[in-house]
Amino acid sequence: QLQLQESGPGLVKPSETLSLSCTVSGGSISSSSYYWGWIRQPPGKGLEWIGSIYYTGSTYYNPSLKSRVTISVDTSKKQFSLKLSSVTAADTSVYYCARHKVIIAATPRSHWFDPWGQGTLVTVSS
Amino acid sequence: QSVLTQPPSASGTPGQRVTISCSGSNSNIGSNTVNWYQQLPGTAPKLLIYSNNQRPSGVPDRFSGSKSGTSASLAISGLQSEDEADYYCATWDDSLNGVFGGGTKLTVL
Numbered sequence: 126q127l128q129l130q131e132s133g134p135g136l137v138k139p140s141e142t143l144s145l146s147c148t149v150s151g152g153s154i155s156s157s158s159y160y161w162g163w164i165r166q167p168p169g170k171g172l173e174w175i176g177s178i179y180y181t182g183s184t185y186y187n188p189s190l191k192s193r194v195t196i197s198v199d200t201s202k203k204q205f206s207l208k209l210s211s212v213t214a215a216d217t218s219v220y221y222c223a224r225h226k227v228i229i230a231a232t233p234r235s236h237w238f239d240p241w242g243q244g245t246l247v248t249v250s251s
Numbered sequence: 252q253s254v255l256t257q258p259p260s261a262s263g264t265p266g267q268r269v270t271i272s273c274s275g276s277n278s279n280i281g282s283n284t285v286n287w288y289q290q291l292p293g294t295a296p297k298l299l300i301y302s303n304n305q306r307p308s309g310v311p312d313r314f315s316g317s318k319s320g321t322s323a324s325l326a327i328s329g330l331q332s333e334d335e336a337d338y339y340c341a342t343w344d345d346s347l348n349g350v351f352g353g354g355t356k357l358t359v360l
């Protein structure tokens with residue numbers, strides 16, 4: 126059974142870079158059918174997709190965050206990582222990683238996240 | 252402000268059928284498929300419906316999805332107390348990539 130687990134600091138100072146990793150177990154991160162994604166949820170608010178990466182390094186990003194986001198993958202460690210630069214209090218969220226099925230070569234485009242990690246709360250505060 | 256519009260709340264009594272709507276535009280729901288996620292209190296979201304109306308293994312057939320034009324709906328029949336959760340629609344937007352609705356909090360009365 127595929128499982129994902131987020132890890133990283135729970136507290137980041139304003140203007141610094143948030144760094145998280147997601148470890149995949151129970152399956153291959155190099156599957157030809159899936160991307161690997163990051164989604165966040167501010168406390169008490171809705172979900173926001175951050176970006177996703179294929180095992181080859183190909184990425185899709187949320188245009189509103191693209192200038193601050195870098196997602197990378199290390200297939201030898203079965204991990205993918207998120208870096209979000211110049212953080213502010215507005216970046217305080219629970220950050221989730223998830224396997225991301227992406228079918229966008231033709232219309233209608235389809236994509237979904239399944240399964241998800243349990244999430245990790247990252248607070249931006251001095 | 253979410254690209255996809257959902258009612259902030261919905262409610263029903265046990266055994267009842269409830270529906271949750273999700274409204275978008277031609278660049279997202281109108282041309283792409285819709286997914287639904289269930290988020291129980293204090294837990295990570297779980298995929299409920301994908302590709303408009305497909306249920307992943309293990310999801311009860313009480314849950315069903317549909318899409319028409321630029322709108323989609325999630326229907327829950329035989330409502331149970333354990334269905335009390337937040338529900339999110341999601342789709343691909345041709346400009347914005349992956350987008351979610353604002354979420355609907357379902358209360359079982």
